Amino acid sequence: MANEALDSRLKDNIPGLLLKMDIEKAFDHVNWDFLMEVMSKMGFGHRWINRMKWCCSTATFLILINGSPSGLFRSSRGLRQGDPLFPYLFLFAMEALSQLLSCARNGGFISGFRVGGRGREGLIVSHLLFADDTLIFCDADANQLQYLSWTFMWFEAISGLKVNLSKMEAILVGEGIPMETLASVLGCKIGSLPTSYLGLPLGAPYKATRVWDTMEERFKKRVCARLEKIQRDFLWGGGALENKPHLVSWKVICAAKKDGGLGIRNLATFKKALLGKWLWRFANENESLWKQIISSKYDLQEGGWCSKGARDRHGVGVWKAIRNGWENFRSHSRFIVGDGTRVKMGAEAWEENEVGGSWGLRFTRHLNDWEVGEVESLLSKLHPLTIRRGANDSLRWKENKNETFSVKSYYSSFSRAFKPSFPARTIWMPWVPIRTNFFGWEAAWCRLLTIDRLKRFGLEHPQQVINDLLNPTGQNLRIREDSQGTYVEGIKEEVVLSPAHALSLIAAGEVVVPTMNETPCVH
Structure with missing residues (x-):
């Protein structure tokens, strides 16, 4: 919302001011009587208001003097930070400031920014609040800043909450206005665009790289690709991010388990x-x-x-x-x-x-x-x-x-379009070790590292190493080759409640390794 309002003002080419406001010791200075009056105006019943006042006023405090607690006393104002209820009560107090700013806008004392386009009248936005993080939009006019200073004084008088002018920033939107004179009206600092609000960039081009340098939430396409590469290397490298052969395509891996994948989320999707x-x-x-x-x-x-x-x-x-x-x-x-x-x-x-x-x-x-x-x-x-x-x-x-x-x-x-016939219930058994399940999943997709596949990747290993690679469960799996290709001979008999159980159902005698395709070889 803040970026859209700011963008409209810049496109209108009208100078304006953006004020970033800060409340001094926000939770500690809330006046209880004021808070209860606000709740009454909002329609809360007397019984509920009395309960809230009891929650605020019955807490007692101790001071550590030389490491020993002493001086038991009660507070007369403020809300306790860390209590799950009090952030909502603080919002009620800040609602009074929002109403004061709205009255100032409706009375013509501050203008706000007009948000609209394509010849329409538009919507006037004068302020945005998120807890005590407040943005105020107004014209670059000393009179409007004077009205705002009076509004802050009235709000402090009734609520106990004081605007910290030493931390407040006045940011010019547009060009050609001397900021020193305007900032002196409020006694605040002078800021500049681009800035940030709630930890997000404000007033910068959406695709500008520099404003996202500190942000990890903004994933570009190349960032997604790099993160997915890390995921693939982690999966096939045994957690060591080693550069090992990726036997199954990432599209298949990101499918649901019932559809033949591993259920890993595709970041772009x-x-x-x-x-x-x-x-x-x-x-x-x-x-x-x-x-x-x-x-x-x-x-x-x-x-x-x-x-x-x-x-x-x-x-x-x-x-x-x-x-x-x-x-x-x-x-x-x-x-x-x-x-x-x-x-x-x-x-x-x-x-x-x-x-x-x-x-x-x-x-x-x-x-x-x-x-x-x-x-x-x-x-x-x-x-x-x-x-x-x-x-x-x-x-x-x-x-x-x-x-x-x-x-x-x-x-x-x-991912609904990806619907192969896959024996998911046969492979993913809760009583079978996960390593065995994963080996069976590879076998179902005909992606076992057999001799010819290792040669295709340019890897040469002794026969014993290949047998160990193909046999993580310790069962008897044999490799045989003929003119037609390479085969993995599985276990014929069914051994109930053992790691070989899944492999016997999957292999069913022989698992053929055909050409590289995306169709399961076991049904």
Whole structure:
């Protein structure tokens, strides 16, 4: 949200100020009476308010003097850090500051940044709060800064929370304004773009390398490739990251165990699944501020389920990357028609309902004889599709039984096309050692390191070493070669509840090593 608001201001080419605010000893100075009054204004009952006041006021403290606890006393204000309840109470206190800033914006004392595009009026964003981390957007005007200083004084008087002006930063958005004069109004420091907010870059190009140097969460394609290489080397190198032959393709390994893989997540695919959560939230969270900002800037598609696509240089790359996944996301969802105001007939997949009104079609002209059949076909399709008055249209997720989006189900949908016939239950047995299971998995894919395969990799080993390599369980496995190729002879008899049990079921006599393909050789 902060990046979108800042981007809009820069594109409008209007100078402005970005204020990064800090609260001095935030939890320690909260006035209890003020906090209880805020809770009362928010609609909490007297019984609940009294309980919260009891939680705040009954704690006692000891001071260590020369290593000995002494001086038992009670506090008269503040919230204890580390208590799981008090961060939420602190948010109630900061809500008062948010309301004061909103009143200042509505009264015209501060302007905020206009977020919008393509000729629309836009949405005014004056501040963003996350706990005590606060951003304030205003014009580069000394009068507005003076109003803000008064607002901070009023907030301190009623809540006990003081704005730490020595740590506060005033950052110029745009050019041509002397910052020294403006910063002196508040007595704060002067900052510059790009900066950071909540640990993320703010005001920098989305693809700029320098701003992501300290961030490990931002995975580029080449970073994903490098991390996957580390995973592959770890898997095939026995945990030592050695450069050993990779016997099975990474695509197969990332498939689910029931589909012949190892269930390791593909990082690039997992990223797409995580971004899908924001598309689901956009379609369902109509009152969220972040959705209002995105909607105001990019405009909405018909129905309001997603924003329109961004133009070349319009907007910030974060939402562009999320928006690019809409078409694939849409293919895994369906619409439930309520009053029909958000679902376009003929363009969306409607879901049949059993209750509702009836269709009364009105044509702009009389039908020709050859059109009667087509109209009858249309009516037959419309008959089960009904309108439920008073109910809203909704988006449902196809991949879950409860029809609610989950990252897990979306990730699974990406690998659904990979469905070989694989004896997963035969291989992955809980009573068999995992090393034996893994050996059986390799055998099922015909990827054992036989003599001809070792030669193909340019490795020359004595016969005994090869036997040890093929035989991690200590059972009798034999190698024989003929004109047709190399074979691994397995155990014929079935030994129940032993490591050889899995191998006997997998080998079933002989496991042939054919050409390199992606089809299991055991069924």
